[in-house]
Amino acid sequence: MRPMSEDTLSIRDDNDIISVRRFGRNIAARLGFGVVDQCRITTAISELARNTVVHGGGGIVTIRTVENDKKGIEIICRDEGPGIENLELALQGGYSTVGGFGIGLLGTKRLMDEFQITSGAGKGTTVIIRKWLK
Numbered sequence: 001m002r003p004m005s006e007d008t009l010s011i012r013d014d015n016d017i018i019s020v021r022r023f024g025r026n027i028a029a030r031l032g033f034g035v036v037d038q039c040r041i042t043t044a045i046s047e048l049a050r051n052t053v054v055h056g057g058g059g060i061v062t063i064r065t066v067e068n069d070k071k072g073i074e075i076i077c078r079d080e081g082p083g084i085e086n087l088e089l090a091l092q093g094g095y096s097t098v099g100g101f102g103i104g105l106l107g108t109k110r111l112m113d114e115f116q117i118t119s120g121a122g123k124g125t126t127v128i129i130r131k132w133l134k
Helices: 014-033 037-054 102-110
Strands: 002-011 059-067 071-079 112-118 126-134
Touching: 002 014, 002 037, 014 037, 014 059, 014 071, 014 112, 037 059, 037 102, 037 126, 102 112, 102 126
Parallel strands: none
Antiparallel strands: 002 059, 059 071, 071 126, 112 126
């Protein structure tokens, strides 16, 4: 897979979440994703960006257009927060450390074609998601 373009945005608060959502949606539209997939991508970005702010104390979001045998969008969210103690439990859904619904990571995974996460106590969290043009 080779990156075609890449932009990295800092994310610290709600205004940054709105900016990164809009930016990601614009890239998805430019790539040729339909309205439904644009909404999926935007929702996934929003969930990850919010997690980055709420749980990680802020971080960065990198949005890439990528290509192998097809074109797509890749979003990488990184923070240097406390990390996720029980990653398996967090990916089951219904688990929240701040009183939410606990569907953010699981919902994001379901919206996208590819989902990877690395996290550890005291090591921060990195989530990589991809959506491919059909």
